[in-house]
Amino acid sequence: MKKSEKEISISLVQKLVKEYYGIKGNATKLNGELDLNFKISANNSQYYLKVYNHGTDIKFAKFQEKILNKLNKASEKKVYPKQLLNKNGDAISFFYDESDEKRFFRLNSWIEGRLWSEANPITNTLRKKLGRSAGKLTKSLKSLKIIDSNYNTDWDLAKSLWTVNYLKLFNTKKKLKVIQYFQDCFSNDLASYETLRKSFIHNDINDHNIIITKKLVNPDVKGIIDFGDTLKSQTINDLAVTCTYAIMNCTNPLSSAISVVRGYNKSYKLFDNELYHLYNLIGMRLVVSLTKSAINKTKFKENKYLLISEDSAWDLIHKWYNIDGEFAYYSFRQACDLTPHPNQMNFNTWAANQKINIIDLFPSINKNKFLELDLSVNSEWLGLSENFKDLVLFENKINYLQQQNPYKIISGGYLEPRQLYDTENYKRESNYGIEHRTIHLGVDFWVNEGVEISNLFDGVVDTISIDKNEKGYGGLIIIKHKINDFSFYSLFGHLSPKKFNYNEGDFLKKGDLVGFVGNKLENGNWVPHLHFQLLLSKLNYIQDFPGVSYYSEIEIFKSLCPDPNLIFRSKNLKSYENIDLKKIINYRKRHLGKNLSLQYDKPLYISKGDGIYLIDFNGEKYLDTLNNIAHVGHENSNVVKVAQNQIALLNTNTRYLHKNIIELTENLLSFFPKELSVVYFVNSGSEANELAIRMAENFTSRKNILVSEGGYHGSTSKCIELSHYKFSNKGGNGESKNTYTFPLTNEFRGKHRGNNCGLKYVNEIEKIIKKMKSNGELVGALLLEPIISCGGQIELPENFLKNVYKIIKREGGICISDEIQTGLGRVGEKFWGFELHDVVPDIVTIGKSFGNGHPVAAVICKKKIADKFNNGMEFFSSFGGNPVSCATANEVLNEIQLKNLQLNAKKTGDYLIKKITKLSKKYPIIAQIRGKGLFLGFELATKLLEPLPKQTKYLINRMQEFKILLSSDGLDKNVIKIKPPLTFSIENSDYLISCLDTVFSEDYMNLNH
């Protein structure tokens, strides 16, 4: 065994602490590179003992002593370890070990908290806080004046080229390539790097040296420890080291690094020349770390701590290598409130003096005005996304627009968030799930195929390429223009590739022919247009440059790709103006009822629906697991078209004859048992329930209604009286005179539990009826959902509903099944929820999903009830049964059948139950899973069944960050509900489950914390 690895016994450590510091405590060994570290736990305090490695120079120990003293003077908060003095008044003590060698040691105060390496999740907010703390540390160390210090220079990035001598330790081409890449970049930029400012730096702010608070949600950085690697070097190295460890194990390490840089710059202002080197320094820290690991692997085989982050480091260095260093530099500048591209202002000043006319671009088109075309997610002109993808339709629309505006060039799109790009190369994995490219970086000019395009500025042809990908550029030309002390590029996309009469490297004068607008077969399969974009840099792209960016990178691309209208300077070619959320929120607060609630701590502005997704105003796509109203998919194109067509034709009331109401009624009744044969159309679920109750009262001449605990049936006065979920909660008036509430039939945590509790709940109903009767009252109706949604997706137990229906019938009452949430195939196994229990209600109410978002609802009842209701008073609902609503609802029914959505609900629902059950084995916080089809719920609770509403809320808000919409409910607000559009697929389910898995693994969801 090597001397440096020799252990010291715990008993010796305890003895030393007692003898030198008078502290009686228990010692436990901690990880360390070469020194030996121990945690000492005494009565009320804890300490940290460091025994220096063999042969450590006292000067080195003294150096650290000075640093800690300095830092503790500079900081009032207890963020750095304090040194305890021994019985002789010294911070450094020593003893002779078994080999009779002198060993130095010291005792520090213990910083209470958790190690960064133990925390999950590491969020960008935490990274920013780390950056701030690291910046503060740099500031405090800046004025440290020590000449005599003993450095471990292997870790000094300024000297990191020593690693070049160890390349032979890397045995694969892939590994060698990345290691050499960073070494070469570092060596090439060494001269400029050496001019950077220097100071003392910590030099090892890694995940084992950062203490964060014990708070499991949004923790703070408490302190930074272990100054064993402190040395004087380029100041920026400290940030590079900090970033390296703070960005390990992420999908997109650049986006994580930006947060650290942003925080650091808040405490300690960074210079542009430092930011320029940062990307490569992070790479070099990884090179040093991996080279050290490779050496240590051969030297100290037993010390696992030395190899601790090797896998993560390899993963990171490969990802880092794939990030464009120049792009990283611009991103870091942006994080430090600088213009991302250093030439942005220069370009703007230059552009302000240019006078470019649209005729300069299209010399053969004699038009000099633009007509702005909105193709953003908010575009009403575009409507359904498929209107864009259907090339014939889109071309016709464009042609029509052009005919109406013959003297203008249809154009626009700079910074527009568009939901039009759906091929694979428009998406990637981000730190928070899938991310889509949506932000359009150029201007589109919708001119005809074959239109001639001229060069706008003298320049050299940089790129001629033919992008043959579906939805690619087709023919692409990029021209480089040199202006005094900087250059920029103009990019022309979707050209005809056949007609370039020049080569790369040729000089083109202003006015020279660039090419011709391509047709669909040659331009990437688009309706003919020119995509024109300006670039201040081509980054590392060779034959290409993105024309659409991720929203998360909009600020950088905005700077990199200036607004083309800077050169055209037209009022009608404005860049996209974004929506001001604060303004909307404030207006809502002032002029809309304050009890109109908003989902999420950070409310979403949704602009568009598309199948299983809701899309916000920036084009960010959210997987929707909660909107059961969009039953056949958001903005289902068949439903939309039918509604649009009918509203263009006629929308009036039921006092005229019309085929739509007949067709819908026929279609709807075909899904019901024949006893349910008469339909009334209304506009909302509340209205349907209100009418159902009126009919029941009319039929029975009784007012007493039985409802379930946790039930919700609508927002009208009567419905609120019948909704325990409302009347028993905040603002509610309690149970009213004619409402009789029976206990929620919750087999899991209800009044009666277990598989055989159905009859016990039946008995509860018997008791209520008996009591009612003893007061001279009779039951009028039972109003109940087949799965109680607001109560927390509570299924009705076996033997319950059938027996209850019998009792109600026996007592002369009416059974109403509220299928407003459960109906229309949602429960999978059956089309209606009541069918799960083999009963036939007297009245059924439907709504919500019936119109897929269009307000249409219905009451379906037995003939005898309808006949009695026909008592002389006309039934009229202004909008109920109108031709538009009927056509819409009819199409919803057709879609359910056409797309086999009931079956999909069954298959996907079963799959989800299986997957969530599997998750529950891994995460015991998932206490129960229930529901049917795509009407599911799972409950979060402790082992003792204590509900966990805070964790439920945490899960929902975290899932929002992964762009998944979830909702919660239940008496204890601890049930996650899953009730997506019925088009929800197995693939969607897998994605949902993988994100749930990620969040459930986080500290706050761990029951043992």
Ligand SMILES: Cc1ncc(COP(=O)(O)O)c(C=O)c1O
């Ligand atoms: C079971 C149930 N019934 C009735 C209603 C009321 O429907 P609406 O909001 O359309 O009035 C709702 C609404 O959430 C519901 O969930």
